Amino acid sequence: MATAPAPTTAAPAPPAAAVAVPSASVPRGQVDLVDFIDWTGVECLNQDPAHPIANAFKQGYREDDGLHLASDSDEQLLIYIPFMQVIKLHSVLFKGPEEEGPKSVKLFSNKEHMGFSNVNDFPPSDSVDLSSSHLLESKPVTLKYVKFQNVRSLTMFIEDNQSGADITQIQKIALYGTTVDTTNMKDLKKIEEH
Amino acid sequence: MVLESTMICIDNSEWMRNGDYSPSRFQAQADAVNLICGAKTQSNPENTVGVMTMAGKGVRVLVTPTSDLGKILACMHGLEVGAEANLAAAIQVAQLALKHRQNKRQQQRIIVFIGSPVTYDKKMLEQIGKKLKKNNVALDVVDFGEADDEKPEKLEALIAACNSSDSSHIVHVPPGEHALSDVLISTPIFTGEEGGSGFAASAAAAAATGATGYDFGVDPNVDPELALALRLSMEEERARQEAIAKKAAEESSGADNKEASSSNTDSVMADAEPASNASADDKGDQPKDDDDADLLQKALAMSMDEGASGAAAVADAAMAEAAADDQDLALALQMSVQDAEMPGQSDMSKVFEDRSFVTSILNSLPGVDPNDPSVKDLLASLHGQAEQEENKDKSDKADKPEDGKN
Numbered sequence: 230m231a232t233a234p235a236p237t238t239a240a241p242a243p244p245a246a247a248v249a250v251p252s253a254s255v256p257r258g259q260v261d262l263v264d265f266i267d268w269t270g271v272e273c274l275n276q277d278p279a280h281p282i283a284n285a286f287k288q289g290y291r292e293d294d295g296l297h298l299a300s301d302s303d304e305q306l307l308i309y310i311p312f313m314q315v316i317k318l319h320s321v322l323f324k325g326p327e328e329e330g331p332k333s334v335k336l337f338s339n340k341e342h343m344g345f346s347n348v349n350d351f352p353p354s355d356s357v358d359l360s361s362s363h364l365l366e367s368k369p370v371t372l373k374y375v376k377f378q379n380v381r382s383l384t385m386f387i388e389d390n391q392s393g394a395d396i397t398q399i400q401k402i403a404l405y406g407t408t409v410d411t412t413n414m415k416d417l418k419k420i421e422e423h
Numbered sequence: 424m425v426l427e428s429t430m431i432c433i434d435n436s437e438w439m440r441n442g443d444y445s446p447s448r449f450q451a452q453a454d455a456v457n458l459i460c461g462a463k464t465q466s467n468p469e470n471t472v473g474v475m476t477m478a479g480k481g482v483r484v485l486v487t488p489t490s491d492l493g494k495i496l497a498c499m500h501g502l503e504v505g506a507e508a509n510l511a512a513a514i515q516v517a518q519l520a521l522k523h524r525q526n527k528r529q530q531q532r533i534i535v536f537i538g539s540p541v542t543y544d545k546k547m548l549e550q551i552g553k554k555l556k557k558n559n560v561a562l563d564v565v566d567f568g569e570a571d572d573e574k575p576e577k578l579e580a581l582i583a584a585c586n587s588s589d590s591s592h593i594v595h596v597p598p599g600e601h602a603l604s605d606v607l608i609s610t611p612i613f614t615g616e617e618g619g620s621g622f623a624a625s626a627a628a629a630a631a632t633g634a635t636g637y638d639f640g641v642d643p644n645v646d647p648e649l650a651l652a653l654r655l656s657m658e659e660e661r662a663r664q665e666a667i668a669k670k671a672a673e674e675s676s677g678a679d680n681k682e683a684s685s686s687n688t689d690s691v692m693a694d695a696e697p698a699s700n701a702s703a704d705d706k707g708d709q710p711k712d713d714d715d716a717d718l719l720q721k722a723l724a725m726s727m728d729e730g731a732s733g734a735a736a737v738a739d740a741a742m743a744e745a746a747a748d749d750q751d752l753a754l755a756l757q758m759s760v761q762d763a764e765m766p767g768q769s770d771m772s773k774v775f776e777d778r779s780f781v782t783s784i785l786n787s788l789p790g791v792d793p794n795d796p797s798v799k800d801l802l803a804s805l806h807g808q809a810e811q812e813e814n815k816d817k818s819d820k821a822d823k824p825e826d827g828k829n
Contacts, residue, residue: 270527275557278588301587302556309527344522345557 254367259319259405262312263288270311270382274345277301277396282308284400291401297325300397306331306387307345308402315409318377320369321385323359324401330364331397333357333388336372338380348386361391369405379409425615428471428488428529429463430517431456431536433499436478436508438539438569443598448538448568451603453499455565458604459534460495462613471529473520474498477508478539482516488524508539514551518560531560534612537578538568545573545580552584561590563612567603570595674758676787720758 255261266286273282277299284290285298286308300306318338323331335353337343343351354376363370377383383404390397433456439449460472471488472495485498514533521531533555541548555562562585564578575595582593592611596603607613 272527272559274559276559278590302553305557311527342523345554 254322254369254403256320256369256371256405259407262316262318262404262406262408265312265314265316265408267311267313270309272309273298274307274309275301275303275305280398285402291403294400296400298399298402299329300387304390304393304395304397305345306385306397306399307343307348308385308387309341309343309382310385310404311382312380316380316406317374317409318372318380318383318404318406319374320371320405321357322367322369322401322403322405323364323399324367325364325397325399327361327365328390328392329394329396329398330359330361330391331387331389331399332359332391334359335386335388336377337384337386338377339382340384341382343384343386353386359391364391367401369403377406380406426467426469426526426529427463427532428473428521428524428526429459429532429534430473430475430488430520431459431534432475432477432510432513432517433502434478434508434536434538434568435476435502435504436506436539437504438508439504441538441568444567444596444603449502449504452536452538452567454602455604455607456499456536457496458607459613460492462615464490464492464495466615469526469529471524471526473517475513475517475520476502477510477513477535477537478506479503480506482509482512484516484520487520507542508537510535510537510541511543511547511551514555514562518555518558521560522558531558532563533560534563534565536565536567537574540569540572541574541577543577545577548577548581549584552581552586555585556587559587561585561587563591564593565596565603565607565612566593567596567598570597673787675754676783724758 263286268287271282271286276282278301280297280299282298284293284296290296298306321334321336323334325331334357335348336355336357337351338354340351355373357370357372359370362368385402387397387399433452435449439447439452441448444451456474460474463470463472469490471490472486472492473484473488474486474495475482475484479502485502486495489495514535517533518531521533524531552562562582564582566575566578578593582591585591594607594610594612596606
C-alpha cells in the first residue's frame with residue numbers, strides 16, 4: 230500500500246474523463262473482475278433498500294454518479310462477493326463523496342457466512358485506509374497481492390466513513406486482478422476419428 | 424414471488440395453555456403456523472421455512488430452513504408446553520439460523536408468535552430490532568394472548584426499530600370468535616408485501632367470502648353456469664312466492680270487510696264446521712286457534728273444490744255461531760264462500776250491490792283511488808244495474824243483502 234499503484238501510460242488523463250475511458254485506471258496486466266462475479270450470490274448487509282449494492286457495483290450503474298450505495302441503520306456495510314471462478318485480486322477501487330465516502334475497509338478472502346457480529350473474529354486478509362484523494366480521483370488501491378492468490382469469494386467490511394457520518398455512501402466499487410487459469414470447457418474439442 | 428427464507432418462532436410457554444383462543448392458544452398458534460408455512464412454501468418453490476421454539480428447555484431450533492413442508496408440519500407434533508419464552512434469545516438464534524442459509528439470494532424473515540408477556544425492556548428490544556435491520560432481516564410479530572405490562576407498545580417499538588421500507592409487520596389479535604389463522608390470512612404477514620400471490624391470494628379471498636359464503640354451496644368461480652342457473656331458479660321461486668303472498672293479502676283484506684255480509688253457504692261447510700269449531704273451543708289458547716283456523720281454511724277450500732259449489736243451502740245459524748265463537752273461523756268461512764260465489768253472475772251482482780264492501784276492496788287495491796270520479800260513476804252504474812235486475816225479479820230476495828249486513 231505504501232507504493233502508489235503504477236499508473237498506466239495514459240494516466241495523466243483528468244478524473245472527469247474516467248467515465249469515458251474506464252480502462253485508464255486499470256492497472257497494467259490486470260482486468261476488471263466485474264465479468265467474473267456470481268451476481269446471484271452477492272449480498273450486502275445494512276444497505277438502504279432504496280440505494281442497493283447494484284448502484285455501486287454493476288457495470289453501467291456504477292459509472293453513474295447519481296446512483297450510489299448507501300448504508301441504512303448505521304455507517305457500516307458488509308459486502309459478500311462470490312466469484313464464478315478462482316481469481317487473483319490485485320487492487321480495489323472505491324469512489325465516493327468526500328464526506329460520506331468509506332474510510333476503513335477490511336477485506337477477507339474465502340470467508341462465507343460472515344456477519345457484523347463476527348467481523349472481528351478473523352484477521353482480515355488486508356485492510357485499507359482510504360483517503361479522500363482515492364475516493365475523488367478513482368485511484369485503485371493495491372492490495373497485498375500474495376494474500377489474494379486463490380480467491381473464490383471476497384468479503385468487504387466497510388467500518389466507517391471519512392467524516393464519521395451516520396450514512397456511508399459509495400458511488401463505485403471496482404475489483405482488478407486476473408483469473409487463475411482453469412479448464413475452459415469451450416476449448417475442449419472432440420478428437421476426430423480416423 | 425418474494426424469494427425468502429423464514430424462521431418461525433413459536434411460543435410454547437405455560438401461558439399457551441389458556442383457552443381464550445379456541446381450542447387453546449397453543450393449538451390456534453399451531454394452525455396459524457401450518458397456514459403460514461404453506462403460504463410461504465407455495466409462493467415460491469425455492470422458499471424455505473424453519474421452525475423453532477422459544478420456551479421449554481431453552482430456545483431450540485426444531486427445523487432449519489427447508490422447503491419440505493412435511494418436515495415442517497411434522498416437527499409441530501408432540502411439542503411440550505412449559506417454562507417461559509425467551510424472546511430476545513429466540514430472535515437472535517433465528518437470525519443466526521437465517522445467516523447460514525444455503526441460498527444467499529433468499530431474503531431473511533423472522534416471524535414471531537408471542538402469547539406470553541414480554542419481560543425485556545423497550546430499549547433492549549429496540550437494540551435487537553436495529554441489529555436485525557443491519558443484517559437485512561425482516562421481522563413479523565403476531566401479538567396475541569397476554570397484553571399486560573405494555574406488551575403491545577414494546578413489540579411496536581421492536582418492529583419500528585427493525586422496519587426498513589415497510590418490510591416488517593405486527594398484528595395484534597385479541598381473543599374472540601375469530602380463529603387466529605383466520606385473522607392472519609388477511610394480514611401482510613400472510614399475503615406478503617406484494618399483496619399475495621397464488622395460494623395466499625386465493626386463500627385470502629376464500630376467507631373474505633367465508634367458507635359458507637357461496638349461495639347454494641357452489642363456488643361461482645368454479646362453475647359459473649351452474650351458479651347462474653341456480654340463481655335464476657331462486658329468483659323465479661321468490662317472485663312466485665311474492666305473488667302468492669300478495670294475492671293472499673288482498674283476499675284477506677277484502678274478506679275482512681265482507682265479514683258476515685253474505686249468509687249463503689254450503690251444506691258441506693255446515694257439516695265441517697261444528698266439529699272443527701268444537702275442537703277450537705277445546706283449545707283455549709289463542710295461537711292454537713289461529714293455526715286451527717288456517718287449517719280449517721285450507722280444508723274448506725279443498726272441500727269447496729270437490730263439493731257442488733252451486734248447492735245453495737242456507738246455513739245461517741251455523742255461520743252466525745261461527746262468527747260469534749271465532750273471528751278467524753268466520754273469516755275463513757267467508758273467504759271460501761266468496762270463492763264459491765265468484766263464478767255465479769247473480770252472486771257477483773250481489774257482491775257489487777254492497778257499496779261499502781266494494782269501496783273497501785277498491786281501497787285495498789294498490790293504485791286505485793275510490794274517490795276518483797270515473798270509478799264512482801262505474802260503481803253507480805253497477806249498482807243501478809243490479810237494482811234493475813232485482814226489480815225485474817220482484818223476488819223477496821231483494822232485501823236480503825241489507826238483512827245480512829251488520
